[in-house]
């Protein structure tokens with residue numbers, strides 16, 4: 199089992215390329231882990247049904263990087279003065295956006311221990327938000343199956359619901375939606391203008407064209423006759439997007455991270 203960590207960073211200034219090449223069909227990038235594309239797999243020719251849950255207590259995940267230790271959202275919600283019910287609604291809304299976009303279904307897990315995607319607060323606060331993706335590296339499938347994903351937020355940051363122009367306080371729905379994108383197999387595309395963009399911005403709170411195109415490339419279009427794109431289409435989308443520089447933790451083969459911008 200291999201894992202990867204991907205961070206959402208933020209700030210006022212974007213020094214990265216902010217240009218979508220003319221003629222480029224859609225701005226998205228498929229996540230590559232050690233050269234492998236990954237996705238949640240279909241079961242019996244049906245679209246994947248992926249469960250999610252908030253962690254219910256302190257959890258440790260061997261092999262994970264930034265989400266290695268996760269705690270409940272209790273501290274995060276109280277320090278950010280957010281109601282837990284409202285936070286749960288934001289998480290559900292973030293999953294609903296992706297579910298509406300492509301052939302993948304999400305449901306809240308009845309037991310957090312068995313959830314496919316686990317969400318929690320970082321036990322060792324760093325950066326803003328991260329996703330760890332575990333996948334079956336030994337699979338013979340061309341697009342390897344994701345086994346579990348972790349989403350962790352820094353409880354030492356102040357979080358909010360909605361936009362107010364303050365880019366030092368992140369909107370929960372936007373952030374969770376971004377991390378879900380990683381959790382289902384998407385990376386940061388070039389430039390801005392998508393939820394999957396490398397930097398936090400407050401110009402849109404819904405999935406953008408590139409986000410949806412990425413999800414459709416992995417899971418097919420929403421609908422009973424969902425057809426998953428062939429691997430050639432997925433690879434093609436990746437090759438046109440070199441992406442942002444990645445740093446590799448040499449002590450943790452298979453794990454990688456994008457460093458958060460220092461505040």
Ligand SMILES: [Zn+2]
Nearest residue numbers: 204205206386
């Ligand atoms: Zn990210």
